[in-house]
Amino acid sequence: MASRPKATILDIAREAGVSKSTVSLVLQGSGLIRPETALKVRKAIEDVGYVYNRGAANLRKAHSNVIGMVINDLTNPFFAEMAVGMERVFQSAGIVPFIANTAENPVRQEEVLKSLMEQGVAGLIVSPARGTTPGAFRRIEMAGLPIVFTMRRLPESRIPVIAPDNHRGAWLATAHLIGKGHRRLAFFGGSSDLVVYHERLGGFREACEGLGIAKRDTLVIEGETSRKGGIACLETALAMAEPPTAALCFNDAVAFGVMLALRKRGLEPGADFAVVGFDDVIEAQHYMPALTSVAVDSAGLGERAAHVMLKMIQSRTTRAEDHIGAVNLVVRDSCGPDRRAGMGDAA
Incomplete structure (x- = not known):
C-alpha cells in the first residue's frame, strides 16, 4: 500500500478558502474564529485527511518512541497474552507501548485512534473491535502512519494482518471430533x-462435508464470545429434539461456559458431551476437565506483530506482508468418544 503525501495546513487552507493562520487558530481551539468559518475549516480537515499532531505542536519533538496498541478486549486472556507478547518486544527495543482497551466498541476505538494520532505515535497495532468498517482507518492510511492489524482482518482492507490459520485450526478440531x-x-x-468467525466456521463446515457428516446433522449457533455465550449456546442446543453430542466452540471462553452449563445439568464434559475450544489460553490446561483446544500462540503472534511494526517504522513504509501463524490441536480431557454410537475410543 503506497502512502500518500501527508496533508498540510496549506492544503486545508486551500480547501476551505481561508488563510493558514486561520487554520492554525481553529486547530488550537481559538475562540477568535467565527463558528461558520471554524465549521468550514473542520470539514476541510476531514476532506483532505489531515491529522493534527498535538505532540509535535506542544513538544516540537522530531521523533516519537511511542507505539499505540489498541486491543478489542483485554478481559479475554487470549488478547491479554497477545498484548504481553507485543510489550515484551517493544520494551527490549526501548519503545514505550501505550495500551488501550476498546471493549469491542467501535466508537471508543475511533476516539482512542484519534487521540493517539494527535499525540504523535510512531505506529499503531490494532485488533479491531466488532462492527469496525475498513473506512474507520482511512485517515490513518492517508496520513502514512504505519499500522498493523492483529488477530482480526477487515474485508477489503489492505492493512497488513498478523493472524492465526483459523480455517486450518477449525478443520483439525472438527476432524478430531x-x-x-x-x-x-x-x-x-x-x-x-467478524471475518474470523467465517474463517473458523468455514473450517468446521469443510471438515464435516469432507468427512461424511450431513449438513442436517450440523448445528450452528451464534452467540457472545464469552462464558455467558457458551452457556446460552449449550442450553439452546440441548433443548432440541436431536441435540448434538459434541461442539467446536468459537473460543476457549465459550467452551468454558459450555462446560459450566453441562455441569449444572449433571452432565460431565468430555464423557457426556465433547467440547473443543479455540485459542488454548493458559487456563485451558488447568480447567477441570482440561480443555482440548486449538493452540494459536497468541503471545508469539503478538511478538511477530511488534517486530513487523518496528521494521515498518525503521523502513519508513506502510507496506508489510500478511503473516498467517501455524496452529495445532492440543488434545486433553474434554473430548471423549460418542458413547451413544457404541464405538468405543475411536481416535
Whole structure:
C-alpha cells in the first residue's frame, strides 16, 4: 500500500478558502474564529485527511518512541497474552507501548485512534473491535502512519494482518471430533460480522462435508464470545429434539461456559458431551476437565506483530506482508468418544 503525501495546513487552507493562520487558530481551539468559518475549516480537515499532531505542536519533538496498541478486549486472556507478547518486544527495543482497551466498541476505538494520532505515535497495532468498517482507518492510511492489524482482518482492507490459520485450526478440531465417533456436531459462539468467525466456521463446515457428516446433522449457533455465550449456546442446543453430542466452540471462553452449563445439568464434559475450544489460553490446561483446544500462540503472534511494526517504522513504509501463524490441536480431557454410537475410543 503506497502512502500518500501527508496533508498540510496549506492544503486545508486551500480547501476551505481561508488563510493558514486561520487554520492554525481553529486547530488550537481559538475562540477568535467565527463558528461558520471554524465549521468550514473542520470539514476541510476531514476532506483532505489531515491529522493534527498535538505532540509535535506542544513538544516540537522530531521523533516519537511511542507505539499505540489498541486491543478489542483485554478481559479475554487470549488478547491479554497477545498484548504481553507485543510489550515484551517493544520494551527490549526501548519503545514505550501505550495500551488501550476498546471493549469491542467501535466508537471508543475511533476516539482512542484519534487521540493517539494527535499525540504523535510512531505506529499503531490494532485488533479491531466488532462492527469496525475498513473506512474507520482511512485517515490513518492517508496520513502514512504505519499500522498493523492483529488477530482480526477487515474485508477489503489492505492493512497488513498478523493472524492465526483459523480455517486450518477449525478443520483439525472438527476432524478430531468426527474421529471420536461424533455424528451430530455443533459450532458454538461468535458472530457473522467478524471475518474470523467465517474463517473458523468455514473450517468446521469443510471438515464435516469432507468427512461424511450431513449438513442436517450440523448445528450452528451464534452467540457472545464469552462464558455467558457458551452457556446460552449449550442450553439452546440441548433443548432440541436431536441435540448434538459434541461442539467446536468459537473460543476457549465459550467452551468454558459450555462446560459450566453441562455441569449444572449433571452432565460431565468430555464423557457426556465433547467440547473443543479455540485459542488454548493458559487456563485451558488447568480447567477441570482440561480443555482440548486449538493452540494459536497468541503471545508469539503478538511478538511477530511488534517486530513487523518496528521494521515498518525503521523502513519508513506502510507496506508489510500478511503473516498467517501455524496452529495445532492440543488434545486433553474434554473430548471423549460418542458413547451413544457404541464405538468405543475411536481416535
